Amino acid sequence: MxxxxxxxxxxxxxxxxxxxxxxxxxxxxxxxxxxxxxxFGASPTPKQVAALxxxxxxNDPLHIQYLKFVSKAVRGDFGRSIxxxxxxxxxxxxxxxxxxxxxxxxxxxxxxxGFALGILAxxxxxxxxxxxxxxxxxxxxxxxxxxxxxxxxxxxxVRLDWFPLTGDQGAVRLVLPAIALGxxxxxxxxxxxxxxxxxxxxxxxxxxxxxxxxxxxxxxxxHAMKNALIPVITIIGLQFGSMLAGAVVIEVLFARQxxxxxxxxxxxxxxxxxxxxxxxFIAVFYVISNLLVDVSxxxxxxxxxxx
Amino acid sequence: xxxxxxxxxxxxxxxxxxxAVLAGCAQAIPAPVPTEAPKPTEAPQAAxxxxxxxxxxxxxAACAPGGKLLYxxxxxxxxxxxxxTGLQIVIAMAENIFDPxxxxxxxxxxxxxxxLAESWEVSPDNKEFTFKLRKxxxxxxxxxxxxxxxxxxxxxxxxxxxxxxxxxxxLGPYESTEVIDEYTVKVKFSKPYGAFINLLTEPLxxxxxxxxxxxxxxxxxxxxxxxxxxxxxxxxxNDHLTLIRNPDYKWGPSFFHEGAGYLDEIKWLFLxxxxxxxxxxxxxxxxxxxxxxPDELKRLKExxxxxxxxxxxxxxxxxxxxxxxxxxxxELAVRQALAYGLNRQAIVDLVYSGTNExxxxxxxxxxxxxxxxxxTVMPEDLEKAKKxxxxxxxxxxxxxxxxxxxxxxxxxWLVWPGDGIMEDGQGPVFQAQWKELGVDIKFESYxxxxxxxxxxxxxxxLGEPFFYWNDPTVLRFLVGTGSGLxxxxxxxxxLDKILADAEATADPVERKPLYMEAQKQVLENGxxxxxxxxxxxxxxxxxIDGIAYSPTGxxxxxxxxxxx
Numbered sequence: 001m002x003x004x005x006x007x008x009x010x011x012x013x014x015x016x017x018x019x020x021x022x023x024x025x026x027x028x029x030x031x032x033x034x035x036x037x038x039x040f041g042a043s044p045t046p047k048q049v050a051a052l053x054x055x056x057x058x059n060d061p062l063h064i065q066y067l068k069f070v071s072k073a074v075r076g077d078f079g080r081s082i083x084x085x086x087x088x089x090x091x092x093x094x095x096x097x098x099x100x101x102x103x104x105x106x107x108x109x110x111x112x113x114g115f116a117l118g119i120l121a122x123x124x125x126x127x128x129x130x131x132x133x134x135x136x137x138x139x140x141x142x143x144x145x146x147x148x149x150x151x152x153x154x155x156x157x158v159r160l161d162w163f164p165l166t167g168d169q170g171a172v173r174l175v176l177p178a179i180a181l182g183x184x185x186x187x188x189x190x191x192x193x194x195x196x197x198x199x200x201x202x203x204x205x206x207x208x209x210x211x212x213x214x215x216x217x218x219x220x221x222x223h224a225m226k227n228a229l230i231p232v233i234t235i236i237g238l239q240f241g242s243m244l245a246g247a248v249v250i251e252v253l254f255a256r257q258x259x260x261x262x263x264x265x266x267x268x269x270x271x272x273x274x275x276x277x278x279x280x281f282i283a284v285f286y287v288i289s290n291l292l293v294d295v296s297x298x299x300x301x302x303x304x305x306x307x
Numbered sequence: 308x309x310x311x312x313x314x315x316x317x318x319x320x321x322x323x324x325x326x327a328v329l330a331g332c333a334q335a336i337p338a339p340v341p342t343e344a345p346k347p348t349e350a351p352q353a354a355x356x357x358x359x360x361x362x363x364x365x366x367x368a369a370c371a372p373g374g375k376l377l378y379x380x381x382x383x384x385x386x387x388x389x390x391x392t393g394l395q396i397v398i399a400m401a402e403n404i405f406d407p408x409x410x411x412x413x414x415x416x417x418x419x420x421x422x423l424a425e426s427w428e429v430s431p432d433n434k435e436f437t438f439k440l441r442k443x444x445x446x447x448x449x450x451x452x453x454x455x456x457x458x459x460x461x462x463x464x465x466x467x468x469x470x471x472x473x474x475x476x477x478l479g480p481y482e483s484t485e486v487i488d489e490y491t492v493k494v495k496f497s498k499p500y501g502a503f504i505n506l507l508t509e510p511l512x513x514x515x516x517x518x519x520x521x522x523x524x525x526x527x528x529x530x531x532x533x534x535x536x537x538x539x540x541x542x543x544x545n546d547h548l549t550l551i552r553n554p555d556y557k558w559g560p561s562f563f564h565e566g567a568g569y570l571d572e573i574k575w576l577f578l579x580x581x582x583x584x585x586x587x588x589x590x591x592x593x594x595x596x597x598x599x600x601p602d603e604l605k606r607l608k609e610x611x612x613x614x615x616x617x618x619x620x621x622x623x624x625x626x627x628x629x630x631x632x633x634x635x636x637x638e639l640a641v642r643q644a645l646a647y648g649l650n651r652q653a654i655v656d657l658v659y660s661g662t663n664e665x666x667x668x669x670x671x672x673x674x675x676x677x678x679x680x681x682x683t684v685m686p687e688d689l690e691k692a693k694k695x696x697x698x699x700x701x702x703x704x705x706x707x708x709x710x711x712x713x714x715x716x717x718x719x720w721l722v723w724p725g726d727g728i729m730e731d732g733q734g735p736v737f738q739a740q741w742k743e744l745g746v747d748i749k750f751e752s753y754x755x756x757x758x759x760x761x762x763x764x765x766x767x768x769l770g771e772p773f774f775y776w777n778d779p780t781v782l783r784f785l786v787g788t789g790s791g792l793x794x795x796x797x798x799x800x801x802l803d804k805i806l807a808d809a810e811a812t813a814d815p816v817e818r819k820p821l822y823m824e825a826q827k828q829v830l831e832n833g834x835x836x837x838x839x840x841x842x843x844x845x846x847x848x849x850x851i852d853g854i855a856y857s858p859t860g861x862x863x864x865x866x867x868x869x870x871x
Binding site: 030047048051052055080082083084085086091094095150153154157158161164165166167169252253254255257258261262265268269270271 | 385393545546592725
């Protein structure tokens with residue numbers, strides 16, 4: 001088990017290095033000169049352009065720039081935002097909280113609703129409950145989160161006035177965005193759980209457990225669910241990473257703070273240090289969540305451990 | 308029915324019910340308008356406002372102090388430092404936080420009034436400007452306002468460490484500032500730069516507290532400190548900015564009321580998504596919003612509880628820069644025909660539902676130098692356009708596109724995603740209009756960096772930028788020899804001379820006719836083809852009174868109060 005974990009963790013290092021390389025190259029691979037892009041709108045003098053170049057370290061050879069980038073990144077130094085002059089690491093620190101809250105709440109919605117619908121559908125297979133659950137799931141898969149968000153705003157914030165659109169970004173303001181973000185993933189999770197649970201329930205060892213005299217609840221809880229969950233855990237890990245990206249859209253729609261919003265503004269303002277840092281951050285998050293998924297996978301399924 | 312068939316039927320029924328409900332909802336909800344990407348520079352253009360007159364009479368004593376203005380805006384600031392920002396929203400905010408040295412008369416844009424400077428003198432060679440400053444002014448942090456503060460303000464802009472952006476362009480050929488005595492300051496330029504006085508009327512060049520700059524260092528970006536009627540209360544990035552009344556304020560301009568502001572608080576809330584912003588307004592969570600989408604504007608206009616305003620902004624309008632160095636736009640006939648062959652109103656009606664205005668001159672209405680006589684220099688006349696091309700040898704080919712000497716009349720219009728041209732829909736309509744003329748427009752859309760680079764290298768026949776700038780020097784940016792923004796690739800020494808003279812003199816009465824002549828030449832030569840004016844599209848509660856607009860066209864809430 002320990003060896004599995006160690007090997008798995010070690011494998012993330014080349015992945016992270018690769019990611020850091022691509023993030024670094026982003027600035028140089030973009031068409032057009034980065035400094036000209038950043039200064040569009042004013043009529044910059046050659047001296048200004050040269051000064052900004054120097055400030056961004058664009059005059060060093062490429063490999064030196066990369067080494068500087070990585071060595072600074074490891075220490076959490078991503079420089080200053082060109083526009084706000086904030087330390088990039090501070091901007092990220094200030095904004096990661098709301099995004100994690102949103103993504104966490106979204107995951108909560110996805111799992112609670114997804115599990116509920118999925119288990120219900122599986123246990124009451126081929127009844128109207130099954131149909132209703134799966135139709136609800138269909139809406140989740142077919143609706144873009146953006147549109148669902150607008151609908152939620154219209155009905156629950158404007159028409160019914162149950163939720164505010166501005167003001168303190170606490171739990172109350174988190175409800176609608178969490179639903180908008182999580183609903184689609186709830187749908188995917190529901191369908192997956194239903195399919196897996198039905199599949200598992202048809203297995204021979206379930207029949208054995210039942211014939212041994214175990215109660216239905218015990219069979220489902222102890223035997224069926226654990227096995228049905230294995231593919232779902234993998235999906236959840238991937239969902240978390242993809243939800244982080246989806247949070248961008250939801251943050252803009254609901255006017256929430258977060259690194260998604262920060263990223264959008266940074267891109268539009270060509271604030272490269274900020275863009276690089278945030279993209280790197282999201283990528284690292286994704287890699288780590290995948291690592292955690294693999295590890296939990298090993299806990300849940302002994303067959304993997306003993307490979 | 309077997310269980311299997313029954314559950315399938317239910318599933319189908321359930322799906323139909325849900326779709327029907329959603330379809331019903333879709334009709335009730337206005338279609339979301341895609342968010343436009345912010346322009347790298349926004350140039351507001353000024354046209355006379357609809358709802359409020361350019362001259363705001365000072366509020367009568369009937370205006371009771373108190374109340375909060377909650378302004379839902381689409382763009383969040385990149386920084387609160389006016390000197391380094393690239394976004395117009397920050398300059399708009401600065402209108403209420405800072406005071407300019409010189410004020411523009413709201414009723415007459417050729418007349419200047421005292422601001423923080425009580426009086427000023429311009430040297431005969433237009434290179435030296437001496438200001439006598441008010442003695443009773445303090446910054447928000449208590450620092451006294453004086454000549455030293457003005458000097459430090461300008462020096463900070465010129466300091467490469469600061470990373471000044473639009474402001475450094477405004478200072479032009481700046482050389483130095485000299486403190487003559489505590490309240491007298493002399494600013495020197497290496498070339499005649501009379502335009503300086505006009506540029507001083509906006510907060511781009513407003514004095515900032517040297518103590519604050521010293522104290523905060525790079526964090527000054529979060530702590531703007533000026534002399535204005537409202538000062539920083541709280542700033543939460545990407546959420547809100549709160550300004551509170553400056554109780555010591557008593558140095559407002561003559562056309563506003565005396566004393567401190569009426570409103571207790573001005574709160575800017577950043578709501579980037581159009582539908583969310585409108586929803587927040589209709590819920591009452593904000594009482595004023597900007598950038599109302601065209602389809603929502605109609606609905607809000609019809610509501611008796613709201614007022615809507617189309618406020619013109621200064622600078623250059625949406626304008627075609629026509630590359631005079633690349634065929635076929637190197638031909639005068641082609642350029643002129645493009646201008647004659649347009650029907651701008653059709654696009655305003657079709658695409659902008661009245662939130663834009665047709666505009667026929669290179670400078671916006673609110674900018675010094677614009678004159679209505681310019682509107683008829685290149686009138687819209689499709690038949691004339693066709694004739695001009697015929698006479699120049701461009702005959703209509705079999706496919707409807709004109710040809711000459713084996714070359715097709717094909718133009719490359721370079722755009723970038725998010726500039727609004729394709730998204731709003733104006734691009735394809737222009738293309739269709741010019742097709743009738745026998746001109747074939749090919750769109751090339753690249754990333755903004757590539758497109759700008761291509762414009763710089765002259766790879767385009769057409770581009771369509773717009774600019775926010777409160778001074779007519781923007782015209783020189785667009786057509787002056789050697790300007791980095793001269794995408795027309797024109798080098799016309801006679802035109803350069805007129806523009807240089809117009810920029811040199813400080814007297815607006817002298818500048819205006821020079822700019823009129825320059826604009827006339829630019830139009831007749833087809834270097835630029837103006838299309839639409841840009842406006843702030845605002846909606847507000849009817850009980851908000853006394854909103855004024857800055858020279859560029861941004862709201863100033865000093866005289867504003869909320870009637871009960």
